[in-house]
Each structure stands twice: as structure tokens, then as C-alpha cells.
Amino acid sequence: MRFSAQEQIAMPLEEAVIEHRVVGGVAATTEGPAQIDVMLVAARRDMILASLAPLRAADLEPVGVDLSAFGMIRALADEFAGVSTEETLPATRPATLYCHLGDATTLAVARGRSCLFTRVSPVGLEDIAGGLASSTGLSPEHAAMWLNHVGLGRPVEEVEGDPGTVARTRAALTHGAASLVDELRMSLDFYAAQETAVAVERIVLGGPGGAIPGLAEEMEPQIGLPIAVGRPAALAGYDAATAARLALPLGIALDV
Known part of the structure; x- marks a missing residue:
């Protein structure tokens, strides 16, 4: 996934937070192998950390970013x-x-x-x-x-x-x-x-x-x-x- 993501994301992977979800696909047939459709989400790591900092400063523990x-x-x-x-x-x-x-x-x-x-x-x-x-x-x-x-x-x-x-x-x-x-x-x-x-x-x-x-x-x-x-x-x-x-x-x- 990370290998494919590098071709789609306009930022270095080490600077990004990446998550994905399978949203569909097709089964294998005589004409070709199975395929999986994936939704890829990426955001700059420093932006996410800046958003989470006030929550952690208030002794709150974030469980996810949506x-x-x-x-x-x-x-x-x-x-x-x-x-x-x-x-x-x-x-x-x-x-x-x-x-x-x-x-x-x-x-x-x-x-x-x-x-x-x-x-x-x-x-x-x-x-x-x-x-x-x-x-x-x-x-x-x-x-x-x-x-x-x-x-x-x-x-x-x-x-x-x-x-x-x-x-x-x-x-x-x-x-x-x-x-x-x-x-x-x-x-x-x-x-x-x-x-x-x-x-x-x-x-x-x-x-x-x-x-x-x-x-x-x-x-x-x-x-x-x-x-x-x-x-x-x-x-x-x-x-x-x-x-x-x-x-x-x-x-x-x-x-x-």
C-alpha cells in the first residue's frame, strides 16, 4: 500500500499520516486476477499533530481523526x-x-x-x-x-x-x-x-x-x-x- 501511495500523494511519505479502507473490488475471472478498490486518505503529519496538541494539553486522549x-x-x-x-x-x-x-x-x-x-x-x-x-x-x-x-x-x-x-x-x-x-x-x-x-x-x-x-x-x-x-x-x-x-x-x- 505504501509503495502505491507514493505515486498518488503529493508529499513525502515520512511527512504524512496515511490510512486506507477497502471500498470494493471484483473477483478473479478467467480474463484477469481479482482487484481491490481502496480509498486512501493522507494528511501532513505536522498538521495532525498541531490539531491534537490542545487536546493532549487538556489531558484528553484522542482516539481518532475523522x-x-x-x-x-x-x-x-x-x-x-x-x-x-x-x-x-x-x-x-x-x-x-x-x-x-x-x-x-x-x-x-x-x-x-x-x-x-x-x-x-x-x-x-x-x-x-x-x-x-x-x-x-x-x-x-x-x-x-x-x-x-x-x-x-x-x-x-x-x-x-x-x-x-x-x-x-x-x-x-x-x-x-x-x-x-x-x-x-x-x-x-x-x-x-x-x-x-x-x-x-x-x-x-x-x-x-x-x-x-x-x-x-x-x-x-x-x-x-x-x-x-x-x-x-x-x-x-x-x-x-x-x-x-x-x-x-x-x-x-x-x-x-
């Missing part, structure tokens, strides 16, 4: 992939693109609970709210509140509030949705070009951005795949905005 993408999948896969364990799935089963829209956007292609591809895009709510704050003089916090208030699900004439602010908020959301669609398309195209890529059949939108009314419906026809808003069943008792904010922490807290 990825946001993995937590997002664990929180939502039971509902959208129909699995609750690391069961083996047919190689032909389509995958789902999970999209956690926060300050940045975490993307992960998964089949069942197995993550096949992940990346983090800088395009997210921070960009959208920041642009709105610049054009209106609102604080970033108030701009984020306006995004949820105005949304994309009803005519601007029906939205309460200052008409100018409502109009600028709607424009920021429309532009932001288009930027997110571009990011999703680019990620899907990059993933599809991989030799072991699995067809993606749908997108699940989560995180604080998933609670913005009408955002999924705005993006769906532009990207050409069905988009559902993810909300873990365990958070059903919370309002939409709170459930969206807690989905990722819930997934991180779940046992693998």
Missing part, C-alpha cells in the same frame, strides 16, 4: 442509500453525490457508506453571504440570516422586508446557486474521468445551505440530476435550520 466527508455520509447514507452497515454492494449499483454546503462545500461520492471520491470546494455560504454583505452593508451574520429568510422558493414580492435588500439577497442566491452548480459539474466530470468511477444517480444537499428554501429546486434543472435535501431521521425533532447545522456533527459522532 473526515467531514465520512461524517456526512454516515449521517445521511441510511436514509438515501438504504444501508446501515458497511455491507458489500454490487459493483453496478449507482453512487450518490453528497454535498455539505457550509462556509465551504464538502463533496463526496459514495456507494452505500463507502466513500469513493471527495474534495472540498471554497465556494460556499461564506462567499454568498460575503458578497451580499458587501453590496448591502450588512454584517456577514445578518447577511446569512437574510439568505435563509429570502430563499429561492417564492416570488420576491411575497417576501417581507426592505425591497432593496430582498432583491439583492435574491440576486446573490441566484448567482451563488449557479456557482455551486459549476462546482458540482466540475467535480462530477473529474470523478467520471477516473478509471474506477461509478455512475452517480442523484445528489443529496445538506449542511446550512440545504435549509435555504428553494435552493435544491433552483439547482436541480441546471445540473440534470435529482437533488434531495438530506435530514437525518435522528434530527427530525428539530427545525430545518438547526437539523441542517447539526447533521455533520451527528455523523462525526456516529460509530463507523
